[in-house]
Amino acid sequence: MRTLLFMLPLAAFLVLAGYFALALRPGHDPQVLPSALIDQPMPAFDLPALGAGAAVTSAASRGQVVVVNFFASWCVPCRIEHPVLMRLANQDKVAITGIAYKDAPDAAKKLLDDAGDPYARVGVDLSGRTGIDFGVYGVPETYVIDRTGRIRKKFVGPLSPEAVAGELLPLLRQLGRP
Amino acid sequence: MIVETGHFALVLALCVALVQSVVPIVGAARGRAGWMGIGRSAALVQFVLIALAMGALMHAYAVSDFSVINVVENSHSAKPLLYKLSGVWGNHEGSMLLWVFMLGLCGAAVALFGGNLPPALRARVLAVQGMIGVGFLLFILLTSNPFLRAVPAPADGQGLNPVLQDPGLAFHPPFLYLGYVGFSVAFSFAVAALIEGRVDAAWARWVRPWSLASWCALTIGVAMGSWWAYYTLGWGGWWFWDPVENASLMPWIVGTALIHSSIVVEKRDTLKSWTILLAIITFSLSLVGTFLVRSGVLTSVHAFATDPARGVFILLLLLVAIGGSLTLYAVRAPVLKGGGLFAPVSREGALVLNNLLLACGAATVFIGTLYPLFLDAVGGPKISVGFPFFNETFVPLMVPLLLVVGPGSMLAWKRGDLLGALQRLWAAFGLAILVMLAAFYASHGGPVLAVLGLGLAAWVFGGAAVELAERLRLFRVPPADSLRRAINLPRAAWGMSFAHMGLAITVAGIAAAAFQTENIQVLNPGEDMPLAGYTLHLASVERRPGPNYIYDDATVTVSRDGRPVAVMHPQRRFFPLQQQTTTETAIRTNLLADLYVAVGDPDPSGGWTIRAYYKPLVPWIWIGGVIMAFGGLVSLSDRRWRIGVATRARPAVPQPAPGE
Numbered sequence: 001m002r003t004l005l006f007m008l009p010l011a012a013f014l015v016l017a018g019y020f021a022l023a024l025r026p027g028h029d030p031q032v033l034p035s036a037l038i039d040q041p042m043p044a045f046d047l048p049a050l051g052a053g054a055a056v057t058s059a060a061s062r063g064q065v066v067v068v069n070f071f072a073s074w075c076v077p078c079r080i081e082h083p084v085l086m087r088l089a090n091q092d093k094v095a096i097t098g099i100a101y102k103d104a105p106d107a108a109k110k111l112l113d114d115a116g117d118p119y120a121r122v123g124v125d126l127s128g129r130t131g132i133d134f135g136v137y138g139v140p141e142t143y144v145i146d147r148t149g150r151i152r153k154k155f156v157g158p159l160s161p162e163a164v165a166g167e168l169l170p171l172l173r174q175l176g177r178p
Numbered sequence: 179m180i181v182e183t184g185h186f187a188l189v190l191a192l193c194v195a196l197v198q199s200v201v202p203i204v205g206a207a208r209g210r211a212g213w214m215g216i217g218r219s220a221a222l223v224q225f226v227l228i229a230l231a232m233g234a235l236m237h238a239y240a241v242s243d244f245s246v247i248n249v250v251e252n253s254h255s256a257k258p259l260l261y262k263l264s265g266v267w268g269n270h271e272g273s274m275l276l277w278v279f280m281l282g283l284c285g286a287a288v289a290l291f292g293g294n295l296p297p298a299l300r301a302r303v304l305a306v307q308g309m310i311g312v313g314f315l316l317f318i319l320l321t322s323n324p325f326l327r328a329v330p331a332p333a334d335g336q337g338l339n340p341v342l343q344d345p346g347l348a349f350h351p352p353f354l355y356l357g358y359v360g361f362s363v364a365f366s367f368a369v370a371a372l373i374e375g376r377v378d379a380a381w382a383r384w385v386r387p388w389s390l391a392s393w394c395a396l397t398i399g400v401a402m403g404s405w406w407a408y409y410t411l412g413w414g415g416w417w418f419w420d421p422v423e424n425a426s427l428m429p430w431i432v433g434t435a436l437i438h439s440s441i442v443v444e445k446r447d448t449l450k451s452w453t454i455l456l457a458i459i460t461f462s463l464s465l466v467g468t469f470l471v472r473s474g475v476l477t478s479v480h481a482f483a484t485d486p487a488r489g490v491f492i493l494l495l496l497l498v499a500i501g502g503s504l505t506l507y508a509v510r511a512p513v514l515k516g517g518g519l520f521a522p523v524s525r526e527g528a529l530v531l532n533n534l535l536l537a538c539g540a541a542t543v544f545i546g547t548l549y550p551l552f553l554d555a556v557g558g559p560k561i562s563v564g565f566p567f568f569n570e571t572f573v574p575l576m577v578p579l580l581l582v583v584g585p586g587s588m589l590a591w592k593r594g595d596l597l598g599a600l601q602r603l604w605a606a607f608g609l610a611i612l613v614m615l616a617a618f619y620a621s622h623g624g625p626v627l628a629v630l631g632l633g634l635a636a637w638v639f640g641g642a643a644v645e646l647a648e649r650l651r652l653f654r655v656p657p658a659d660s661l662r663r664a665i666n667l668p669r670a671a672w673g674m675s676f677a678h679m680g681l682a683i684t685v686a687g688i689a690a691a692a693f694q695t696e697n698i699q700v701l702n703p704g705e706d707m708p709l710a711g712y713t714l715h716l717a718s719v720e721r722r723p724g725p726n727y728i729y730d731d732a733t734v735t736v737s738r739d740g741r742p743v744a745v746m747h748p749q750r751r752f753f754p755l756q757q758q759t760t761t762e763t764a765i766r767t768n769l770l771a772d773l774y775v776a777v778g779d780p781d782p783s784g785g786w787t788i789r790a791y792y793k794p795l796v797p798w799i800w801i802g803g804v805i806m807a808f809g810g811l812v813s814l815s816d817r818r819w820r821i822g823v824a825t826r827a828r829p830a831v832p833q834p835a836p837g838e
Contacts, residue, residue, distance in 0.1 A: 003508075006451070006508045006511045009455060009458075009507060010501070010504035010508045013501060016548075017496065017500075017501065019548070019555045020475065020496070020551075021493060023473075024473060024490055024493060072564075074565050076411070076418045079413055080411075114787070115787065116779055161756075161757050161758060
């Protein structure tokens with residue numbers, strides 16, 4: 001019995017190593033969207049708008065190329081990403097749909113009031129339900145949805161200026177963003 | 179040529195490390211003094227070779243040798259020299275080289291200062307150090323070679339991430355790595371002890387200074403990292419529970435448990451197998467942290483460019499190092515004999531409670547950090563764990579720990595008198611009440627939890643002060659006698675008092691965060707905004723050239739009741755090479771509070787976003803960290819580490835009994 005106790009740390013470590021191995025398995029990259037969701041229809045959502053305004057829904061953007069960005073005021077990488085989004089909105093004139101993920105509406109509103117609002121519309125996903133439907137791993141995450149409503153690309157973590165210039169904008173051009 | 183020499187030195191270091199990991203351990207098993215002796219010279223040669231490689235890479239960075247891929251990717255000729263040099267460890271390959279450099283340094287230190295170790299133990303310790311060296315040198319040479327050439331060489335480099343071009347970040351990694359890697363010595367001692375099947379007070383006396391030194395370096399490293407985040411990111415936060423931050427916090431917590439439990443092994447010859455386990459886990463967590471940061475299994479702001487091939491290699495290293503040592507532990511630890519018995523209420527009991535709470539705290543951080551990975555692996559829903567999780571789980575675990583620091587250090591060994599200890603702490607209790615009343619009054623009934631937190635900090639500080647006063651018999655004997663006692667008091671006792679006081683100061687800084695006031699406004703030059711009784715006046719914003727950036731230099735004059743207090747210059751730096759903007763905050767501190775001003779984006783009408791915070795006690799977070807590390811260093815200077823174990827029987831100075 002006593003011997004078993006001393007084997008416990010080893011057993012715990014082996015379980016942990018198993019998880020690490022799973023995370024590294026070939027063809028699995030936690031940084032990218034699981035292939036199952038790529039080219040699948042965007043999950044439907046109907047979220048209350050941040051502040052006043054009509055509800056933010058997936059149906060409203062049907063027929064358009066949409067960039068959906070999950071963010072939260074408690075998320076530090078989001079603040080690093082924030083100036084990139086501001087440039088994307090102001091200089092490249094991309095309409096971004098923001099989803100405040102598990103965030104108190106007041107806090108999200110304060111963030112956008114203080115630091116600038118890069119979003120064309122912002123929905124509040126207080127329960128995180130929409131985030132789960134999208135498969136959000138951590139905020140920030142950014143999704144590109146084409147005119148037919150299918151997810152074409154997912155960016156995990158803060159968008160870098162390189163990713164915007166090298167991947168996001170070319171993809172938007174290719175999808176024929178007006 | 180110098181670059182090839184560095185590469186060649188690294189290959190040679192690998193060969194030497196191979197010898198170091200085999201010959202001494204075989205010699206120790208067969209009792210051959212000559213074979214055992216090879217460990218010392220091999221450790222020294224290995225360090226010299228790695229230092230040569232490190233020097234070669236630093237030279238390539240200093241002279242901007244763009245025929246080296248690593249320099250091209252991470253440096254630029256227009257960068258100030260400091261950031262050229264710190265750029266060496268601002269990337270994956272170079273930081274791994276720094277990692278093995280620290281490892282070589284530790285091995286060489288054991289070889290040089292381990293003169294009073296029994297030869298067999300020293301040989302085994304150095305052999306285990308050699309094995310770790312083999313693993314990581316192989317890792318560098320096979321997957322992350324910083325000496326690869328670029329053909330043809332480009333005219334200039336791609337530059338270092340602007341966020342990293344900061345003096346704080348130039349010195350943060352060396353301290354952090356010294357801390358991480360320093361714990362490899364405690365690990366090697368633990369493995370060597372398991373091989374020998376013997377752990378005694380003498381063993382603990384050898385291990386403790388190494389753990390203490392690593393702990394001091396790690397304390398400074400973590401504090402510097404947090405300070406850097408505070409003044410660089412421009413949002414006034416100083417800890418974000420990011421996976422990479424957690425990766426440095428976990429070894430620190432378990433290392434703290436280790437330096438406490440090894441006291442019990444040293445003084446009372448018990449808790450042996452637990453201390454061995456802590457030594458293994460502390461270094462294992464350093465290794466796991468390395469894996470998490472570099473394999474890309476978790477998303478983080480700080481993560482290096484990742485590569486699954488490296489992840490697989492590090493995972494194999496983890497399996498060999500951690501799996502191997504824990505297997506050895508499972509086989510040999512049951513053999514270790516327990517030592518002296520003790521009552522639950524005793525100094526030992528208090529240290530066990532300390533270990534229990536710290537271990538639970540580390541486990542909480544561990545689970546919070548890896549939870550997304552666990553769920554992802556079983557195909558569960560994808561979730562993220564943020565601030566709220568850690569605040570609701572980690573903080574409640576630390577509260578009882580802080581409550582028992584004072585009374586615990588007042589208890590006698592074997593069997594303590596808790597009631598007596600609490601009675602002697604009346605002054606600390608009074609101080610805590612006073613501080614809470616004062617905080618409650620000053621903040622006009624502000625956040626209750628923060629007031630309680632300040633009370634807790636005062637309780638810890640008061641406890642450490644009372645404990646010290648009791649040892650010196652302050653106010654009970656004439657001052658001259660107290661002074662004589664102070665001089666004769668072992669440095670280790672002073673160290674403990676300093677470290678506990680430092681902890682109290684850090685806790686006060688953290689608790690007081692709730693009292694901060696902030697004001698964020700868009701100001702046109704010439705406009706004012708109020709902040710906590712001060713008036714901030716944006717005088718001007720001018721664009722100026724920097725060494726490798728251009729910056730908007732805001733001049734903010736601060737006044738209070740019409741009297742000028744300070745002129746502050748927050749900046750917004752734009753790095754044309756990377757097309758990236760960084761904020762350079764302006765902080766004015768009087769050590770009791772910080773005035774923190776950052777300038778944000780301009781708006782089209784010519785206004786600037788000014789973020790200003792008034793943060794009471796926030797500098798204490800890092801001052802406390804420095805005092806904790808200083809306490810560790812004072813303890814490290816205790817003469818009992820220097821005198822050999824054989825001569826410790828008759829201490830030259832009469833030592834007052836604890837709690838006398």
